[in-house]
Amino acid sequence: MPMTMDDLDGLTTEELDALEARLERLRSMWEIANLRGQAAIFHDDQHIGEPRRELHAINHPSVDAEALYAFRSKPVVDNLEGNSLVHPLATPIIEVDESNSRARAVWWSLGVEGLSKFREEPMAIISLGMVPGTHIRTEEGWRILSGAWQRTTKNEYHAGWVRSMVPTNTRPPLTPEEDRNWLGKYAYRADGVRLPVPAPPTPDTWVRYPDECDDSWLMADLDE
């Protein structure tokens, strides 16, 4: 039976406040998932300089907005045709704090890419990885405070993930060492043991790590 205004009128103020708080936290989980979904779409759509709504908490003191803008303005390919970065978001684990103003989350992803740097025939790529991050609620809604792509594999399609690891495409190109120290830090290695990073946020994550700028929760399982 649909809820009516009379139904809600019958709740005490305390009951209504508690109910509203629980519902707002539930709504936040959807809004954060939607936010990261938008970010995934923008990641695939690589048009430089086009006006687009801001998804990051650029006014937060910890965010270097100028560096963020500079990073976005740099082309890394000559042409957009043939290029694609589709990283679907799976395995969502989202923990919103009691104040409903901060949230930590991790998604895993099994994605595909197309890469053509200089109008050459595009390379098909299989791209496994995770999207760990922290989010805060601003006056404009939920925004990304930190966290982007963490690569597991980025392999040429035919070669597979054991035989191929394509570095992140940058200009100038990264050396293999630079790549391994950046997005590929915890990537698959045929000669290495996989490390448990990022740790998924636990229900008590905001008790254990109360500072939203503290990203050590991502490495919590390295000590085990």
Place this chain on the structure above:
Amino acid sequence: MTTTTPQKLRILDAVAKLEAYHAIQNLMGRTIVALNFRQPQRVLQAFALDRDDVSFEYADEGRFVGEEAVRALVHLLVGEPALPGEMRDHQLTTPIIEVAKDGLSARAVWWVPGAAARIGDDDEPEALWDWGAIGADIVLEGEQWLIHHLHFFRYILCHYDEGWTEDTSLINRPNIPMHPLSQPTTYHNPYSPLSVRDGIPAAPRPYDTADGSTWMLSRDKAE
């Protein structure tokens, strides 16, 4: 007009059910991550081990019932430290979660695409596709949702280079002894060029109270 107590309860139950959907998604997310990262204690923490009929069934390794057996299967799957070059990367998609009317249990299905690498006969890692589906009964113990029954239904396990229509060598386990604590497998129907697909595990449907795991294998598509 004032709200009757039953109306208040319905509203609060609805909110609790919405919270349960989210808690269960987080629970299974953390569990699949723990399996991927070979963290046996984390996996076991997700199970309702104090229940006599707690169970975990994995592909055609058999059904493991009771705490001792579940611990044995978890050890079999992820108990040993990972070798260099090994990888398991299962991911949860397509969640279908039904919380019981009484709010004390839930039934859930996820489809699970996955990639893997294992050490081959030549001691070199080899890339594999490893896909399946999860069926789960979840129970509320205190304020915590825990796994009561878990079943990983294998869809494909094949060498990456050959793909699932050419390589059918891994769809069934080799004819080596079953684990002594395992009970017969209840369902194993991976893809092969000659197999016929079933809609198994079935999508959970709205229900009143927990009464076992037979719903996972239901072929009744009309109900």
